[in-house]
Amino acid sequence: MSGTVTDGERLARSALTRVIEPGDQLLGEQLARLGATEVWQALERDERLPEVPPPRWAGLRLRAERVVPGRDLEESAGCGGRLVCPGDHEWPGQLDDLGAARPVGLWVRGACSLRFVALRSVSLVGARACTDYGTHMAGELAATLAERGWTVVSGGAYGVDGAAHRGALAVGGPTVAVLACGLDVAYPAGHRQLLERVAEGGLLVSELPPGERPTRGRFVQRNRVIAALSRGTVVVEAALRSGSLITARRAARLGRHLMAVPGPVTSGLSAGTHRLIRQEATLVGSAGEVIELVGAMGEVADGERGPAVPRDLLGEAAGQVLDALPVARAVTVPEIARGACMSSEAALARLLELGSLGFVEHVGDRWQLRRPAVRHALPAAPRPEAGA
Incomplete structure (x- = not known):
């Protein structure tokens, strides 16, 4: 791993991924102020940082006591993984837009460079219990985006996420699955084979070290990485309380392009996308329209034609x-x-x-x-x- 990150800092960051929950802004501020090595050493010596309240520090200490520095790096390397840290050449600079909520580091598995594949990437998210229409649209958008040189980013879940990954893989394009658990944890279990295919043709990414299980809070924080990693987010199908709307709000706050695919007005699974379109999202119905928004000047959607007679x-x-x-x-x-x-x-x-x-x-x-x-x-x- 090349870059400006020292072995000591990488070791500290690997340990801290097992101690600090994703998106912890308070600890993120301490990392920015002191550096990973000093924060980890303070935890090892039980020298409480003044900005961290005693109850919070006690919880961090309980976690730190169980950490064996370096073990996660060895286990990850054994299954083809690595830890990408801020300062590495592979680190995607757009994640720095998260400020204090920036990941401590990212555990990555796959041959591609995360920084490289994320340069031209679009996130496709939506309902887990999606309709056939949602599955079709996610797969069609992903396949066409991949054919035109764009990386498809999603969350590896059932429904729209899975359809998006499959669409990109079907045409040999790269895809990135951002997980809310360790890279060695197949979640959801029914996507074990799909996640293996993603690792072979793209990347698996997580803030969490090997063996860590998903929680509701980790899913919520995972969404901020999906939003920050790409140039824009497309919500394919979503109910009014869909978790994909969290990703949409994150993308909008980060200044990324926010897009949504319309659906039948009679479908509750399109109510969330329709509300996004009314409030802030751009309506899109094809990969060309997505690229016209997120691409470089001159990348435009194909002209729309009516049926020929x-x-x-x-x-x-x-x-x-x-x-x-x-x-x-x-x-x-x-x-x-x-x-x-x-x-x-x-x-x-x-x-x-x-x-x-x-x-x-x-x-x-x-x-x-x-x-x-x-x-x-x-x-x-x-x-x-x-x-x-």
């Missing part, structure tokens, strides 16, 4: 001739030419083309619209105004 395929002159034909009767070539503002010869040539395409038919010395083609020849009727 046969009339759209005609050239300008053929369209003018078609427009010149009345709906209900047959007319002569000179009449058509007059309406299309061209010579009779040119009008006849276009009529022959239109006839071969099935738009018009020849009746004696006149031409008329073929009945099935009438609806393609006419522009769409305007919708009635509300209340009309």
Whole structure:
């Protein structure tokens, strides 16, 4: 591990990840002021830091007494993991935006560089008990983002998280799973194989050392890392009380792009995303629209097109001739030419083309619209105004 981090500081930070809960701002302030080595030594010697209340210090001491410095580093290395610390070349600088709540360090497993894959990354989050629609949208967004060179970040959970990871892996793209437990703890158990695939094709990341179990508070704090790590967060599907909304609020406070995918208004699992869209999130429906927000200047979404109809395929002159034909009767070539503002010869040539395409038919010395083609020849009727 290269960088400016000394062996002593790395050892101290590895020990402190077992003592300090993720997101602890009070201890984060002490780390920023004193450094990891001094904070750890104070805990070892039971020299209470004045800023830390006695009850809190007592709890930290109970944890510190059970720590064997260096053991977690050895165990992690044994299963292909490492500890990435602030100051390492692999440390993603955007995590520093968390201030005092910045992680003490990140336990990482996988061959990719965390800093590198996080440079162009998007977080996809949403409901665990998502609908088929949510699964489809998460997988589709993730796959297309990965194909266009973006890393997909999520939380490894059931539902939207799992669909996002699978979508990226399906196209051979990198994906990062930020966990609320030790990297050796398969949680949820049903995602054991998926998490192994993520480690092979991307990265598993956690603030917690080997063996640590998830708790509700750790899930909440995990969300701040997901939000800070990427350029923007997309909430794919979420109820009004979904945990993914915590990630959304974190992303917004950090100044990241916040996006949400709309869903059926009749679905309670889209109520949270709809509220986000009303309040602060940008509505997105495709990976192109996501990239247009989070990408560099010039990376824009593909132009939206309506469904193609046969009339759209005609050239300008053929369209003018078609427009010149009345709906209900047959007319002569000179009449058509007059309406299309061209010579009779040119009008006849276009009529022959239109006839071969099935738009018009020849009746004696006149031409008329073929009945099935009438609806393609006419522009769409305007919708009635509300209340009309």
